[in-house]
Amino acid sequence: MRISTQQIQQVGISSILRQQEKLNHTQQQLATGKRVLLPSDDPVGTSQLLQLRQSIETTKQYQANAQAAVNRLQQEEGVLINVTELLQRVRELAVQGNNASQTNETRSFMAMEIRQQLDALLELANTRDGTGDYLFGGTKGSTQPFVKNAQGQYVYEGDQNQRFLQVGSDRKIADGDPGSAVFQLVRNGNGVFTTSVAGGITAAADEGNIGDGRIAKAMVGAQYLPQLAGYSIEFDGTDSYSVTDPDGNVVATGTYTGTMPGDISIPLELDTDGDGTTDITTNVAVTVTGTPYGTDHFTLRFESRPQGTAAIGEISLNGSFVPSLPGGYTLTFSRPDPDGPINYEVRDTNGVTVTTGVHAANTPIEFRGARIMISGTPAEGDTFSVRSSEYQSVFQTLEDLANALATPVNDAAGQARLNDAVNRAIGNIDLAMDNILTVRASVGARLKAIDSQTYVNDGYLVQAQETLSSVEDLDYAEAISRLHMQLTGLEAAQQTYLKVNGLSMFNYLR
Amino acid sequence: MADFLSTGISGLLSAQRALATTSHNISNVNTPGYSRQRAELATRIPLALGSGFIGSGVNVTTVRRMYDQFSVDLVRTHTSTNSRLDTYYRMASQVDNLLADADAGLAPVLQDFFKAVQGVADNPSSIPARQVLINESESLVDRFHTIAARFSTLNETINSQLTSLTGEINHLAQSIAKVNHDITIALGQSGGQPPNDLLDQRDELLRQLSEHISVTAVEQENGAMNVFVGNGQILVLGAEARTISTVRNAHDPTRLEIVAGADGKGPIISDFITGGELGGMLDFRRDVLEPTQNSLGRIAVALAMTVNEQHKQGLDLHGNLGGEFFRLAGLPGHPATAQPATTNADPNDPVVIFEFTDVSSLTTSDYQMKFDGTNWVLTRLSDNRAIPSGGVDADGFVTFPSEGFRVQVSGTPTAGDSFLIAPTRTASAKLQMGISDANQIAAAAPLRSLASTSNLGNGTITSPSVTSATDINAVLGDKLTLTFSQNADGAGNPGFVISGGPFAPPNNVLPYNPDSHSNGKSFDLSDPDGDGVIDYPAYAGVTFTLAGKPLEGDVFTIERNSDATGDNRNALALAGLQTQSILDKTTSLQAGYSQMVSNVGARTHQLEISSKAQKTILDQAIQSREAISGVNLDEEAADLVRFQQLYQASAQVIVAANTLFQSLLDAVRR
Secondary structure, X not given: OOOOHHHHHHHHHHHHHHHHHHHHHHHHHHHHOEOOOOHHHOHHHHHHHHHHHXXXXXXXXXXXXXXXXXXXXXXXXXXXXXXXXXXXXXXXXXXHHHOOOOOHHHHHHHHHHHHHHHXXXXXXXOOEOOOOOEOOOOOOOOOOOEEEOXXXXXXXXXXXXXXXXXXXXXXXXXXXXXXXXXXXXXXXXXXXXXXXXXXXXXXXXXXXXXXXXXXXXXXEOOOOOXXXXXXXXXXXXXXXXXXXXXXXXEXXXXXXXXXXXXXXXEEEEEOOOOOOOOOEEEEEEEEEEOOOOOOOEEEEEEEOOOOOOOEEEEEEEOOOOOOOOOOOEEEEEEOOOXXXXXEEEEEOOOOOEEEEEEEOOOOOEEEOOEEEEEEOOOOOOOEEEEEEOOEOOHXXXXXXXXXXXXXXXXXXXXXXXXXXXXXXXXXXXXXXXXXXXXXXXXXXXXXXXXXXXXXXXXXXXXXXXXHHHHHHEOOHHHHHXXXXXXXXXXXXXXXXXXXXXXXXXXXXXX | OHHHHHHHHHHHHHHHHHHHHHHHHHHOOOOOOOOOEEEEEEEOOXXXXXXXXXXXXXXXXXXXXXXXXXXXXXXXXXXXXXXXHHHHHHHHHHHHHHHHOOOOOOHHHHHHHHHHHHHHHHOOOOHHHHXXXXXXXXXXXXXXXXXXXXXXXXXXXXXXXHHHHHHHHHHHHHHHHHHHHHHHHHHHHOOOOOOHHHHHHHHXXXXXXXXXXXXXXXXXXXXXXXXXXXXXXXXXXXXXXXXXXXEEOOOOOOOEEEEEOHHHOOOEOHHHOXXXXXXXXXXXXXXXXXXXXXXXXXHHHHHHHHHHHHHOOOEOOOOOEOOOOEEOOOOOOOOEEOEEXXXXXXXXXXXXXXEEOOHHHOOOOOEEEEEOOOOEEEEEOOOOEEOOOOOEOOOOOEEEOOOOEEEEEEOOOOOOOEEEEOOOOOXXXXXXXXXXXXXXXXXXXXXXXXXXXXXXXXXXXXXXXXXXXXXXXXXXXXXXXXXXXXXXOEOOOOXXXXXXXXXXXXXXXXXOOOOOOOOOEEEEOOOOOOOOOOOOHHHOOEEEEEEOOOOOOOEEEEEEOOOOOOOOHHHHHHHHOOOOOOEOOOEOHHHHHHHHHHHHHHHXXXXXXXHHHHHHHHHHHHHHHHHHHOOOHHHHHHHHHHHHHHHHHHHHHHHHHHHHHHHHHHHHHO
């Protein structure tokens, strides 16, 4: 084949240019340390790189999230440890206070200490985290979660939400617990049912009555309400009644329904805490026998029982507790013959008798899954309420305990009331500590979960960085040997060009 | 004697001509398109004598151009393909380069945006964390704008290239026409001897033309060459040159099209131009630039729409529902206007607006909406398919569920009126921030649930989630109370009775059996009784789970969230969009972007390979042409020597003739 002179030059030059282009690429690779300089160098690799970088960045973010969660959970754990210690101290005080050797004075000191502990507890429950948000406010970070309102009650102002942080691609972990779950939603009693002194109603026909009407039975709605202690209701034989508060003021008047003899129903709407809103809306059901005269008057007195020395001792489950809703059961003692046996009767919320029996010391009363130990000697009319456990805030528990200890004890019945209250408080404190332990366990489990997730994330990061490097980074050994080869190639091309183009027959034509 | 004198002279003259040709070759060794020439020698007519035919010397019959039509055609064809691929590759590399920089692309800012969302989720009440999100969002919008601006610069480059290329093509066409004219005349004057240099000149002009556009050349009997472009449009007819020019696209004034005719008048031939720089530019615009612009736009649309939808389901720090995080024409409630064709007939008053309905169905194609006299027909331009409509919805829009948008037409259309709907083309350039105040970031969920503190059972309720409440304001306005009763739905049918809101018997009971559902049962408030019939459509998407064993009278409430500065549920949901398969229901935003980069990369890579291969093919074609037509100096040197010798020898013949004649004269003189 003929080769034209122009072609000889062209071939030489384009081969030099080609070599230079390759050399330049290698040079750029060496300068940047990157194998892939442009997406077109490795389109699949580029897409892989973008995905890897994203997933590395995202995983780093998960690690940051995990750290934030760990910080908050550790702070929470610290607070909970303090709370547990505080409750333990209060429990010790309660146990001491229950001791018969204590005097009114020593008990009042204990009450004072418990009040101080209560303030400290409130402080702990209102702890703020590093960013100034309340730790136990749920997601209401800037609202103080626990406050004592004007009525002296401890109310929770936060919400019941948990904040979850993403610590893994499909793993979200709560970075705290709402205060409601920690301090407020604590079951009282034994966690399933609870008892309280229900108090009773003493009914009397007025001295000057003409007829022979007698009150056979009086009940407040479904159950006795302890707040009613000290109130009295006076009603006449026709249809009107008036309610007197513990200070002797008439706080309500009205008309009742029903006729005597027979059943009447007195509506009650009372504001017992003086905050202007009605706290109690119920009916008092009264059964009158005999024939009252139109102007006859009757009086119902609400009393805080027990009047005897009875106190509720240990309460436990005897199988599965059957709730009686909404009011729970009432356990009432009666002693028709002052020297005879003490009878008891358990009625459900509808007033239907569940069981009756004779009370014996050291023998528990059992019904519908509840087993209740009664200590001391109940008096005629002593009533206790047995209800499904309610939520009682740990603040309320401490407050109740302090109040019980601060109340002077002047007689055996008083001592019994004290023991009853303190026993209940100890039970509630135990439940509160159990609850806090449960929360602590859950916090610990979360910390552990974050720990293992962090470990997984770290492992992934290492592996992803390696993959990234293997896709993106230059193999220097290979690149340098390539550079040498290309340099040699370029030199060869240049020399060849000079040699070949130096040849011309015109050199020999003289 | 006289015979061989003239024979000698013929040798002398032929040698002179051959030497002239050789020196012409030598002088044009570097002339582009030059074909070497050769003086063809032939014996003169011999003298017929009795003793036979006596030779009478040599003659130059013609000067031949060493030339092969096939090789020349091959070079022209491959030049055209080569310059198309080269241009295409150069343009694609620019996009490739633009996307190559890890810091300049969309990937890092998208990542930073979602990181900032996570930052807000970590600490929703922190104003600095929120401010970071606002700033990162602004950077993200900026980056969309920057990349879009680079694309639009490329588009402008293409437009100006198209204009200057058509100018050059017209200029070359004129030159070819002129040379055609000269060749015809020269052929007539020379009595059929080829005007070699003019022919070379024309071949070279044609080759130059084929760098710009692929051409078909047909030689006529009179020696003129007719040149055609596109699908048969005449560019040169004998001595007459025609013109091509550019015109703005009827729908999209930002793009120029090529027309066969002067001043933008004539049929549009853009789609028929296959080779040369012009073909490369048009191919790049059609196959790389516009799809990439659309892909990026689709990511912008998907981002804006999904983020807005989620953001609107949350509450900001002021306790208000989240507003529009991003603004973009075409998002629900903000219809975009389709571009009418400049050719639409009077009264030319129809207006076509469109709105996105479903990002997961959105394609990267453009669409044409055309009125055929009775109906409007939507055609997807990527495959020219007519798209069936999903009917007219409640707002009077025609829906196209398969394409993810809906369209509304107003005005009086005339048959043939058409509109271009490029739903994603300009989205990245038009994306804007919707909020600017850090307090307006809706990190909290709109609803919260509460278990009453007087509950006796151990029932629990999860935080209600809101995914797609159609009327979230109505939902927020209601405080719902769920009260457990063993006989909620008639004796023996336990459940929760809902009070508050529009819930009314018999559809106001959430059936719940504490014995069998204590591990959790989830509810959607749109269908409280769970019978599969949607009773309260406005509540669709409000879901929560109840668990545990509630007791008679236990109460749970669901109400508007308030003061929940620490609530990050909506921020978490926003962060979740990062990995959600949004595009085509299979691809996340980030993966959509890497797909786009990888597509451009693969296209560029393939072009690099093809253009290198094509260069080799072209080199081979040039080689085979050069093998025939190229000047080799060594060869010419040899010829120089050869013809010099011929000349010297012929001169000797004349000397011999002279000597003989002198001998004769001397003999006679005596």
